[in-house]
Amino acid sequence: MLGVVKGFLSFISVERGLMLFMIATGATFLVAQKPTLVEAAYLGFVAFCLWSGVDAINNVYDVDLDMKSDSFRADFTRSLGRFGILISLAIFVLCMALGLITGIQLVTVFIFVGIVAGVVYSVPPFRLRQTIYKPLVNVSVGAVPVLIVASFFNIFSFELLVLVFLIGLSTAANSLWEDLADYESDFAAKARTLVVVLGFKRGFFITVLVGYCMVPLMVLVGILFHLSLLYFIVLGVLIAFMSLRLIQHRNALFKSKNIELDALLQLGEAFAKDFVLIALVQTGNLMINGFLNYQEILV
DSSP, rough: OOHHHHHHHTTTTHHHHHHHEEEEHHHHHHSSOOOOHHHHHHHHHHHHHHHHHHHHHHHTTTTHHHHOHHHHHHHHHHHHHTTHHHHHHHHHHHHHHHHHTTHHHHHHHHHHHHHHHHHHHHHHOOGGGGGGTHHHHHHHHHHHHHHHHHEEEEEEEHHHHHHHHHHHHHHHHHHHHHHHHHHHHHHTTTOOOHHHHHHHHHHHHHHHHHHHHHHHHHHHHHHHHTTHHHHHHHHHHHHHHHHHHHHTTTTIIIIIOOOHHHHHHHHHHHHHHHHHHHHHHHHHHHHHHHHHHHHHOOO
């Protein structure tokens, strides 16, 4: 029973769903400034369901690639057969229903946009997941939940646009880290992701550069939304953690020209896991500080 539950949570990529839940909930507190907790939880649940469905259908079509990068998830997905696609479709129907319940057309439109993005990302003949355009499509993963929140409250401000850009860029960077972990399977499948096209090491450096480019945006968001000192402290700790990890492996990454590919792949997988942790902590940081601002408004 526990194996089935674990397999299903892996199938819907629950860690990303939780991240998107926190993004939508945090955006609700930041953008609306005076929502109810029920509204925040509802919009967070919409984001969770939307991207659980998107990840599920992606895992259905990624099953062969996942045999190398995540064999447990691949085995569970394969055991589902056609039922895996039905689960994805059922989640998409639920998402559209949740949008229609709000009675706000633009909310439903953005949910539909998210579903379309998920389909062209994963499903043949589009299958942008295996192309150099993958990060651009992944921008929608973060941007759509924030736009759903903005549509729900009909608030489209400069601060909101900065938040959309930051979260969209963050999820694009996340896709680059995933490409590092999936390099071997993508290369074997002759995929044309950015990391495969440029080579592992160059792809790694670009991914790190994109990560550091997000720091000024994260600081700007903190300033625009008047977030507490706690937000900046946590952000500083995360930057320091990532920098220390790079310093720790500086010889392999920056000095050694003869390092074996297997060693680089192991580093890629390790850094990909680090980035997932960093992304979860930072989205939680954004949500918690948005909630703290909301509490101050109530007072």
